[in-house]
Amino acid sequence: MIDRGDLWIVIVALGLGSFALRFVFLGLVGDRPMPAWLMRHLRYTAVAVLPALVIPLVVWPSATDGETDPVRLAAATVTLAASYFLRNVIVAMLLGGLVLAGGGYWLG
Numbered sequence: 536m537i538d539r540g541d542l543w544i545v546i547v548a549l550g551l552g553s554f555a556l557r558f559v560f561l562g563l564v565g566d567r568p569m570p571a572w573l574m575r576h577l578r579y580t581a582v583a584v585l586p587a588l589v590i591p592l593v594v595w596p597s598a599t600d601g602e603t604d605p606v607r608l609a610a611a612t613v614t615l616a617a618s619y620f621l622r623n624v625i626v627a628m629l630l631g632g633l634v635l636a637g638g639g640y641w642l643g
Contacts, residue, residue, distance in 0.1 A: 606638035 569577075593611045595601045614631030618624060 606635060606642055609638055610635035 589611075593607050594603055596604055596607055598604075610631045613634045614627050617630045618627035621627065
């Protein structure tokens with residue numbers, strides 16, 4: 536168990552760090568136009584963050600104690616393929632959900 540004082544130090548430090556990161560962009564450079572090269576790189580932030588959040592949940596899910604689950608891999612593959620070929624996010628999510636539910640039902 537973590538000491539209560541250490542916990543509050545970590546919470547305050549993380550809050551200050553988060554504030555500082557936001558302040559740099561919003562407070563210091565928020566009123567100036569950003570260079571084109573920086574805007575080009577920032578455009579890909581969401582594309583990089585979303586897979587980083589999803590991949591560990593697909594490859595090492597906590598529901599299976601970190602063991603790779605073929606049903607989750609199949610659902611992720613179908614979702615990725617559907618989104619690439621159909622260019623429709625809602626249909627891709629529905630197909631991935633159907634594969635996950637159907638595979639869980641079939642394979643137990």
